[in-house]
Structures are given as structure tokens and as C-alpha cells.
Amino acid sequence: MESAANPSHALALVLVDELARGGITDAVLAPGSRSTALALALHEDPRIRLHVEIDERSAGFLALGLARATGRPAPVVVTSGSAVANLHPAVVEADTGQVPLLLLTADRPPELRHTGANQAIDQLGIFGRSVRWFVEVGVPEDRPGAVGYWRATACRALAEAGGLSGPPGPVHLNLAFREPTVPLTDDGRARVAGPFEASLAGRSGGRPWTIVGRAPRHVPSAELRSLAARIAGTERGLVVVGQTDANVAVVLDLARAAGWPVIAEPASNVRTGDPVVGAAHHLLGNAAFARAHRPDLVLRIGRTGLSRNVAALLGPDVPQLLIDPHGGWHDPDRAVSELLVADVAATAAGLTALLAVTAGSDWADRWLEADRRVRRVVGSVLDEHDRPSEPRVARDLGAGLPDGATLVVASSMPARDLDAFLAPRDHLRVISNRGASGIDGFVSTALGVALGGGRPTVALTGDLSLLHDANGFLLSPDAPGIDLVLVVVDNDGGGIFSFLPQRRFEASFERVFGTPHGRDLAELARFHDLGHADVSTAAELMPAVDAAREAGGIHLVHVRTDRDENLALHRRIQHEVDAALADFA
Template sequence: MNPSTALGRVLVDELIHAGVTDVVLCAGSRNAPLSLAVSDAERDGRLRLHVRLDERTAGFLALGLARATGRPAAVVTTSGSAVVNLHPAVVEAHHDGVALVLLTADRPPWLRGVGANQVIDQRSVFGAELRFFTEFAVAGRQAGQVAGWRATVDRAVAQARGAGGRPGPVQLNVPLSEPLLPDLDDGTEAWPEPLSGNPRRPGVWTELRFESTSDVFDREPAVPAAEPGEKVLYIAALTSSWAARVARAGGLVISEAGGLAGPDVIPGGVAVLDAGVPAELRPDRVIVLGRPTLFRGVSRLLADSAVVVDVVGDPSWYPDPAARARVVAPGLPSPTPSPPAWAGAWRAAGRAAVAAQERVLAEVADGPIASARLARELTRVLPADSTLLLGSSQPPRDIGRFAVVRPDIRVVANRGVAGIDGLVSTAVGVALGTDGPTVALLGDLTLLHDHTGLMIGPLDRRPDLAIVISSNDGGAIFGGLESGDEQHAHAFERVFGTPHGVSIRELAAATGCDYRSVEAAAGDDLAVALADALDGVRGIRIVEVPTGRADVRGLSRRTSAEVGDAVREALPSAGMRTSPSRAEG
């Protein structure tokens, strides 16, 4: 057996022992020893192998698999620019704490800097975005290497799982010398020491045991408990798993996921914040759960110098862009009920906000389908116990404001750096790693940006996945920002709207995807049409929903104004005196 084959087999074997069940591979020559090792492991039923043509797609596919399974996923690449193409997924994994293991094949070190083909310095590609990096020595035919190889893999997987503070990406750079393919007579007895690990103790070479407490109420230390009469508001990020738990325990919670966080969170909470919080509703303290990034009203509240901010999170890394955090701790005391009148006023305000939004959507129901209406009706008809992956621009904002109450829906999103890249591939990974229906809600630009994620070869498994596209021939979100003001109308379409003119129907056909179109539908007809389009998904189905973006900013302003008026009208009936908002939307 040649040294490169031995090294490849041992590394893959130890990854499996360490808990890796999914490996994504891109073909290459230099990574042949690793490729054959993962192929053999798949044949033996020890892991699931996913082969892709494009390393950027592969990285995000692994990210989706890791999100869905809760286990580290591995990516195997050849040398050179192949490694660089993993960078967008590595950045997302770094910022959002997702465990990825990069197994990057390389030429031997003596070929760096001498003009050799397909050689870059792979040691510095990802910089500080890795939790762990190591480069193996070039393997030789000698005893005494196997234990070190295995122990290094275990250390890397442990760091990926969060042994250093937070989960994240790690890189094992593997210089491989020729020959790269197994010898014809490739018996393991030809190697000077056993390759199969420690025969007296089967399993992982070095077992690393982690703290198993996951309940936020059991963690120590914790942020301070509420004082008697203190008005405490909890702000939960889009994908926070704690929002419903805290709300059920009696906390007053606003979630970026809106109704998908369950019936106990404040209905319409983010809409109230975006419209401007009346002084009567202002909290004494905000406790942050996760990393909220979507809504300007949330950012304003967290920057308010009159409000104390505590953060539940890892003190080694925590969200606090306004530099307002008083205490950061991993645990949370059981919520103490806030003053009943204040809590009741918040719930009344939230209900008024929801009713105001419903009125606005009803008034525009006969025109082009608004993306907000698409979000609301989609959440009505999602199959039970679905996983919903959200794009990074308009979809999560529409969901946070307009989703109906569906606590059975699991929300997944790439909010680490909130880019539009890699979301199709992430959705495919989530679907492959999830039991039950998976639906993605994306914009058309997001689909096109990662259309290579739809390119799955005939030898690889295609998941059951519905991709619902809010299709408006460009970037609708910019119409709702300052760039959508009339003074910028002369340049808007060219530099912000960016129409593409691509036929999504033909893209679906070219990539072997099923295709459905949901045309303009009024009232309940949209929900019926969406339910029909989501029925019986086998393989990947693209559901295109034409949406309007002609007056996104006007609709946003109108909705915010009506919510603000409705909240002020609701407060007297809730026993609260009203006064002007201190924060303007």
C-alpha cells in the first residue's frame, strides 16, 4: 500500500468514528486517495456520500447537511482554486457557528512557490475564520504515524463541534505525494503498522466528551433575574430555538420568526417595533436570545440608551453591534412575570398590528401578488411539521411580519453573513438531512445566484424539496429601502432592481426539476393554489410565484403607518395612556 492511500483511508475512517455521517466530494486528481476512501466507506454503508461539480455548491450543501443533522459535515476537495471556492460557505459557518470539516488535498510543500501546476498556499486561505487548522506531514512508509493521524482528526472534529467555544469550520490540509491511486496488490498487511485503529479499544481514537446541557434554563452562569415590577422584553432571533420555550414559561417575547415561533410570543411584535414603540410600551430591560439582524425597529430598541440590554450567549462571541450589553451569560433564569397591565398592553398592541397588516393586504389583494401576501399564505398551507428554509433578503422579513401562527414549522436560514449565495445548495442539504417535508422560500435572484445547486448527477440522491420563488425579475428588497425613493428612480432599475430576464421554467427543465407556476390569485385562491403546488413533491420542484415590486416602499410605509395608528388606538382600551413614539420607523 502506498503512503497516500494509507493516509486517506485512516483520515476517512477516523472522521466516521468521530461522528461524521455525510461527506460532500468534488472530483479531482490530487484528492484521489481521499475520494476512493469515502467511496469505499459509502459502499460499506458507513457514511452518505454526495458528489457535486462545483466546490462553492459543495460547501453550502455541507452547511445545509450540518444544520439539518446537528453533526459536522465534511467536504473533500482537490488542490488550488478548488479550495478557495469553499470560502463563502466557510464565512457563513464561521459567523453562524456551523460545524464543517474541510479535507483539502494539496501538493507536497516543496512544490509551493516554484511555478508548479495547480498550487497555491492553502494554509492561509481562510485565515481567522477557522476554529482549527493543521497540515499533515507528507506520509511516508514507516511505523508510528497512524496514532497521530487519528488523534489530529479527533481534535479537529472536537473544535468543529465547539470545544473551543463555538462550533464552526476546521481545515485539515492534506499534502499527498504520488502515487495517488492504490497499488494493484493493495493489502493492508503491506503497511508497517495496523491501520484499523486501536484493536483493544474500537471506536474513536481519542474520545472527547462535551457538556450535554441544552436547556437555556439549566445553564450557569445566567443573566440577572428580573426585579419585582421590572418590565422585561425578550427579543429572539429568527432561528432561535428558545423563543417558544421562554414564552411558554411566561416571558414576554418578540421573535423575528413571528407566528412561526408559536402562539405564546407577542403577535405582530416586530411590526410594532418597526412602526415606533410608544413610550408606554418601552421596556426597562431587553434580553437578547440569539442574534437578531432583520428589523430596524429591533436595532433601534437595542441601541436605546434608556433600555438595559442583556445577552444570552457565549461570552467568547456575542451579538452587540450597538455596544450596549450589560451582562453576557450562557444561561437564563426562569422568567418573572412582567407587570400585568404592561404585558397586556403589549399583547393588545400586537393584535392591533396584525389586524392592521391584514387590512392592508386585503386592500391590495386584487393587484399583483405582494411578497408579504405570499409569505402569509404559504405559512397557512405548509405541510405539517415542515422545515422552512428562508432566503436572506425579503423572505425572512415578510415571514417575521406576516406569518400565521404555525409552531410546528422549523425555520432554517443562513443568517451568519446574510448573503444570497449558496441558498439553493443549503436547502438541498437541509432536505437531504431532514425527515419530513422541506420547503425553501427564495427570491429569483437568490435562485439564479446558486443555480448550480440544482445540478445533481444521476448517480446522486435528489431530495424531496419544494423551492418557492418570489419572482419579480430582480431585487425587490431595494424598493423598500432608501434606494427606492423617487429621487433615485432614474437609476433604480439598472443598479438596484437588476432585471435578469431569465426563464425560471426553462432553468427548471435544464436541471431536471419539476416546475409549477402560481399565477395571480385573489383572496383564498392563492392559498389553494400554493397548497396544490406543494402537494406530492417528489424530487426537486420549483414553484414560481410572480410577485410585484412596483411600489414596495409605498406599501411598506403604508403598512407601518397603519400599524402605528392601530397600536395607539389599542392602548387606551388596554388601560394604557398613549403618547407619541420616541422612535420613528
């Protein structure tokens, strides 16, 4: 490994080398002066792709998108001061969404803190309890043991971000650099005694300084047999799956062995076929069906929360067992009666083996028959006219993407429409920032997913989500090629509020909730040199998306809708569903 000109240069070289040894392939940088040593070290290391963003908030979400796509933390580097505070929204999402993220924040040394020095704020513990681990690494010095300390710290940071002591999440290393921060012994403002003397070498063979191994948490065999017996003795059961990293196949195998239907949110990536109920939101919006189909036992996996109708079914009077590998307390309604802290895949596979055979049941058959009936009715309503609607965009986009594609979905109405209208299908990966469920950082998250995913990537967003993070398009012009199609449902404001009680306050609604922006998204596309296509009929959507994918680069596919019409359509759909189920319950 090369020698270092000064301690700041040494720390940067060692950290970047250890991150690369730990499997890091991408890093994000928002430019600044105090982080110079890290910026140069990352730029010069061929093992790591460096992505440069002007806006620190966008940089944080770009790193988060990379992590969602790859499962590995993507370091994000910023300079000192308010730049650090701008990472907080991404930290909140990484915390609540259990996404590995590594924050490398440059800082002024202690002698410049609390003195009025430029760009110096209190960065120690700035993210509070949102991070899994925080370390004030200390001012780099040429002393015995420094290199081992830096390397071990980098290894632990990666391990903690990946879930060493709990669920995956953000880790914060605060790095105080004294000048010179450039790889010189004298930058004209600060002198050091000479080059860094200690060896910077890591372990031989390119190995990390510390290798961390993890074993899945298994359920004791007696407890597993007892749970299998309960499942076998329960006909009226459900498997409900929210956002999770659990293996899709083993969850479906367990449901088939139990003879239970599955309700799966899109980002669970379990909505892939029988026995999945795709229209659960509409079915459970019918009061008679919901009463007649109250389950006797529910297995819950992951964090749910998209459908109020599903949440209403899962009340405290329904026995519910939540399985989570980290003991996540995913229970806002205080309805879960048991929490099993165990690896989901190992537990599901063990239960399936004990149940031994695939079971059938009238209970599951009735759920699936009702699902087919409702999806036919909903489809006929959506297909009546060729005018684009928000539900039809979600349905057609989810159905029309090629096998192997990734669909990144914004919070608010896009995520809910996908949940309500996506039919079960195979080979589609859905990603959504549903940790804190904010609309912020969506563009950057989608760009990060596209950079890290290695597969066709399409995003479904509303106009406000797009505008909220338009700075995300300000990636460095020499960034690696990004292929991303953003389908933008533009209803000129916040459409979700039309479904909420705020809608009754007509005098205030439009200004403080509807918030029309009046912006022309074609002008935004031109400003950022993006491809742009207007879609005026429903039939034009998928040809426009396919053409944009084939052209490559970043494109907006723009679909204009009307908020009042959307509300009326949702109400009509539920009315037609109720009529279709009148003789069913």
C-alpha cells in the same frame, strides 16, 4: 480494517474510518485528481452517504445545509488550487453563523509548491481567522505513530468544529498527497516501495480514537438568584430572541414566569405562541407605541438583526442582558450593558424555577392585545386582493406548511418578510443563513437541509438568490432522492434596494441596484429537470406547494411580483397599522 496500497491510500482510509466513528453520516465531494484517495475511500464506505457537486462553492454550501439540518459537521472534499478558494463563501457563513463544517482540501506536496506546478497555490491558512482550527496534516508516510496522529487529528477536528474551544464553526485540514493517490503501488507515474506496512486499526468496538465530553456552563447560584430577583422586580421587561440553538420550551417558560412578552425572529424557532409578539416589526414602526412601550430590562438570546424597528427600540438607554454560551458579542449598536456567558437552557430553566409561578401583567397583556389588533389589520390589507404579494406569500407559506416541516429562508427580503408577517405557530422549523446574510449558496444550503433533515422541506427565495446558486442543482444524477419545493418570489431584480436610500438615484438605480435579469425561470427548471408551477393568484400558492411536496423531487413554485407595488404595499400596511394604534399608545 483493510490494508493500504500506499501512504496516500492509508491516510484516506484512516480519516474516513475515524470520521464515521465520530458520527459523520454525510460528506460532500467536488471531483478532482489530487483528492482521489479521499474520494474513493468515501465512496466505498457504506457508513457515509457521499454527495457529488460539480461546483466547489455549491459543494461548500451543500455541506453547510447538511450541518444546519443535522447539527453535525459534513466534510467537504475538494482538490488543490482554486477549488479550495471557492469554499471561502461557505466558510464565512459557517464562521459567522456558528455552523460546524469540516474542510478537507487536497494539496500538492511541499516539493511542488512555489514551483509553478499545476493547480498549486498557497493553501496554508487560506481561510485566515474564519476557521476554528487549521492543520497542515503533512505528507502521509509509513512511519511509527502516523495512524494514531491521523486518527487523533480527525477527532480533534470534529470536536473543534462542534465547539470545543468556542462556538461551532469551520475547521480546515490541508492534506498533501504524493502520487500515487490511487490505491496502487505504481500508477504508471510514481512508484512506492510497497504496501503500507503499519496497522490501520482504530480503537476496539468501533469507538473514536478520542472521545470528547462537554458540560454546560452554569451560572453560580448566587448570581442566578440575583438575576431572578431583578426579573421578578421588573414588570416592563422583554425577552428578545434571535438566531439561536437554545431550547424553545425553556425560553418560553422563562418569559411566562416573568410575565414578559417575547419578540422572536423566525430562525430562533421560538415564535410559537403566547407570549410571543408576532407583529413586533409593525408595532415598533409606530413611533407613539414604541415610546410608550420602552422596556426597563431586556433579556437577549441569540443574534438579532432583521428588523430595524426592533433595533431602534433596543437602544443604549435600555438596560439589556445578553446570554450566550460562547460569549458571542452580538451587539452591533453597542447597546448591551451586560453579557452573561452561560448555557442558555440551563440558565433559563434555573431562573424559571426561582421565579416559581407563572406571572401575568398588564404590560404583557397590552403588548399581546396590540399584536392581535395589528395582525388583524395587516391580514385584512393582504387579503383585499387575490394578486400575489411578497408579504402575503411569506405569511401564507409560513402558516400553511404542515406540522413538522422545515422552511429554509433566503436573506434579503424573504427573511425580512417572514419576520414581519409570520404569525406565531407551533411545529415549524425555520433555517436561514443569517451569519453573513449573503444570498450566495442558497440553493445548495436548501438542498443540504432537505438531504439531512428527514422532514418536509420548503424554501422561500427571491429570484436573485436562486440564480446566484443555480449550479447547486448540478448534483450527481445518482444522488439520493431529494424532496424540496422552492417558492421563488420573482420581481426581476433586487427588491430590497427599493426600501433603501439608493432608490432616490433614479438615473442609476435600475442598472446598478435593481439589476433586472430578464430570465425565464421556467427555462431554468427545464434545463435542470425540475418540476415547475406558475402561481398567478394568492389562493393558488399553497395548493401548488402541497402538490409539489406530494409529487416528490425538486420543484420551483414561481410567483411573479412587482417591485414598485411591493414598496407601496409595505408603506400602506404601516399606514393602516398607525391608524389602528392611534387610540392605543
